[in-house]
Amino acid sequence: MQLVYVTILLVAVLGFWVRSHSSMPGKHWYLLASFAMVWWMLSVGLELSTHSIDCALTIGIGAWVGIVLLPTFWAFFLYEYALGAKVPRWIFRITVFVAPVLITSAAATTGWHQAFYGPETRLVTDSGAPYVYFDHGPLFYVAISYLYFVIMSAIIITGRAVQNANPAVRSFFLKLFAGTIIPVAANLSYLIGDFRLFGSDPTPFSFALSLILVAWLIADNRWVDVNAIARELLFYNTTDPVLVLDPRGRTIETNPAAGELLKESDTAGVSPLEAGELGDVIRHLVKNNALPDVTDIQMGKRHFAVRAHVISLGEGQKQLGWAVALLDVTTQKIAAQKAIAAEQMQTQFLATVSHELRTPLTVINGSLGLLARGSKLKEAQREHLLDRATSNVATLTKLVNDLIDTQSLSTGEFTMEFSECDLGTLVSDATASAESLQPDKNIRFGYQRINEHLMVRADRERLGQVLSNVLSNAVKFSAPGGSVEVALGREADKAIITVADAGCGIPPNSENKVFAPFSQLDGSDTKTAYGSGLGMHISRQILDRHGGSIRYVSAPGVGTTFTIALPLAA
Template sequence: MFRFRLAVAIVVSFCFVLLLGFALYWGSNQVARHFQRSQMAYEAFDRYERLSQEAYRHFKQRMDRLITASPAAEAGVESSKHRLYEAMQELRNTAVKTPIAESHTEDWQDKPAELERVAHFTAFLDSSEYRFDEVERLRQQGKNEMAVQALSKFSEEEIDGKFQPLIDAAINAEREKAGQAKQELEDLVAQSRWIAILASLTAAIFSLTSGALLLRGVRKPIEALMKGTDEIASGNLDYRISLDTRDEFAYLASHFNQMAQELGLQQNKLREGRVVLEKRVAERTFELHQLNEELKRMDNERREFLADISHELRTPITVIRGEAEVTLRGQDREAEEYKDALHRIVELAMQLGKYVNDLLFLARTETANLQFEWDSVDLAELVAGAVENFQVMAEENSISVSLDAPTEPVWVRGDKQRLRQVLFILGDNACRYSTPGGHIAVALRVDGEMASFSLTDQGIGIPAQDLERIFDRHFRSRNALASRDDGKGLGLPMAKSILKAHGGSIKVTSIENSGSTFTVTLPLISIEQDSKQINEK
């Protein structure tokens, strides 16, 4: 619709331009034609003037020759006659040979009158030559008076009465034609000026009117489109352009709304993709966090593993060193005593081998992850051997060790090396935290279906507020930290884990600065299992 209105305005404007151009072209042609007519009239006027001058000059020469009869006058007559006939021939040629295409209708209508005038001039000149010849014959015959009378009569009647009015009429006619052409030229210029003014005013009025109508038709759609672009640019993709027209702007607005809708859909997809991406990033971040925590846990386990190594290897090495030193200090010992000492050293070396092979399990706190070599163990024999090792460790601080245990075997099911590890942990702690010259009392009892092992020292004791935490990994009571700085707080948690795997338990009672008592309970083997074990022995 808008394109049609614009096309109409362009076509009409083009028609105005063509009309104005045609008017200017027609006016220029008319001006050129009238100017040509005026020029032709003035040229004809000049030719008639020349004809008049040459005619009077010739007439004067003929009269002078008739009067004076001198040879010079004869030469002037011939010369003037030649010029007169040239002027007459030029006038005749111009009148006869004027192209029709170059002549206006009115000029062509005047052409017969001009030809008639030319014919009259020709006839007059011919008759004047005849009359002059008649006068010349009269003069030659000696009839001078008659020749003068005839010449005077010819001058008055023919030259003044006929030729002069004829030439005056021709000159006046040409002058009138030149004036008429000039007036028509001036009228045409004025007419062309008004035509140009009217055409310009009409074109200007049409241009202003059509421009105003087109501007009025496009202002509202353009404002709506500009507002829509501003809304879209500001991020309001829900905005829609509403136009009630049926032109190109409505088509553009519909496509603009479709574009905004597609942009909104794309933005929603991008938002959903960003949410999914953020979710995946969060998941990957959580996984990385878990991996990081796992690495931290593994690093902590590595540290604990190294701490367990130092802690667990220290006690057997100390006992082995003590056994070797005690044996070397003895001067008069029997071979059986050396054999017993070496046997204990071998057992402690096997204990160290067990530690080296099972160091991985020492780094784990969950009993379900520990591996054991289950067998029937004589707890009385195990405790008695451990007490002998305690005595070696206690000699450094002049600490005495006593054992109260039944003489018959006390059978439990467990891992001998790990149970010895529990005894070493308790004995090592008692020796380290007991005051010099103190005493460590070890007792083994059987109470129903449970075996009970207790170890009482006369050491620094445990503060009441720390009793519930001493089995936590890496925890040490405040007085233990003040007494020794080489502990890691790993032994008691490990002993508790081992006993838990055996179905037993460990408890502690303590008085600060008086000593502590650790009590270990383990389930006994049933009577059938006990009898079978005795028979095997």
């Protein structure tokens, strides 16, 4: 009796667990089989506890409801779980309503016809615990034949599942097949060999064992095989996010990496599975049963390539969902972007250098050609041509020097010699030199400084190069007759140099272009101001090595003010 009630309790607990296991196919049949099992086991317990043949016979007749429905629901469960198909309605109606009513009615009316239980049915009390000996009649064997037909159907179902299963889960279905054979062996031992368990039919106990075995196999899939353990380790330990989705695209399970990613990407309470690039991919997968042509997505600062694999129990079986893996390609994406940027920079470098070389070379070549052939040229014309050639030679020299400096900066060979110097003198000299730039534009310079010697520790030549670049740009982008205002002041322990022009100005959000190498705001062939695009890049690098900074404020059509900050010498 205690074994009966312990078995009932265990089956009920496992049934409760299965009820909460929403991803288990055919779980409602498993629950109904558990209910029928409990019905049958309760009948066995009551039958063992009675000492009246009439009472025992009544209980035995009532037990047939559970006896018929248990293998029926078990076969339905295996049909949906192993084959992934729905039980046809006509089979459900016949086996769940018609067959139990006919068999139970035949057992209940045995007192009239005695074709189900014969006259030799009696209570045996001479062998320890009393039990009921049932004299089985022909209708009993008809009922048993029907039940064997149902159980053999279940065996065929599991055998087919073993045959068609993927190799990774085949051992699981072999155990399921063995669990289906157990009740058959127990019942045959009872019918043929009169084997009894506690004086009763061992079949319900064997069915309980099968239910427990299946629940255990499903609950703890470490029993499946070593492959399952390896898959589980990969699923939970991989750094690539993996999601298990049902056929509607709803999440059944995620590995820790996917859970953390979804948590990080959950913005404003909206899951990335419902919105965003990942949601779009999953919706396309559900609708078309295939991934879109482009599966690269971005979540936060990371990039992923989406891969999806159909989940089914074998070839030709019903699709149960998808396993979606997100392969982190952030590193490859960044590398590709850097490669593209490097290629663009190289292309821009070649275009800029060739353009900036062509202009002065054309002028030099034309001037020297005219001088070589122009014996009739006047002295003023000769001087003008020589000035133009000399000026463009200086432009070429600056371009070559800028290229050398840029190469030195990238290789770490850029050296500087620091010494203490008067910043006021440096700014004054640079401003005076800038007044000779483009004299035909007639740019007016203003220089304002505080009455204090501002001493800085700097490389005099390199700092002069910075000032020359900034002042040259101010002249270059100023309109003829414009003005450039230079100011030198102090803020706390820093010297501040400002260079303001009233030129064309710089468009908003152009800082990356202003200080990037080989970059010019106007890259067209019709531009009026030329240059290598290296000056401001080199200037920022030099100031960084001085512990200083350079920034600007500007507005198109208003002008630009560059501000240089340098730490004062202690």
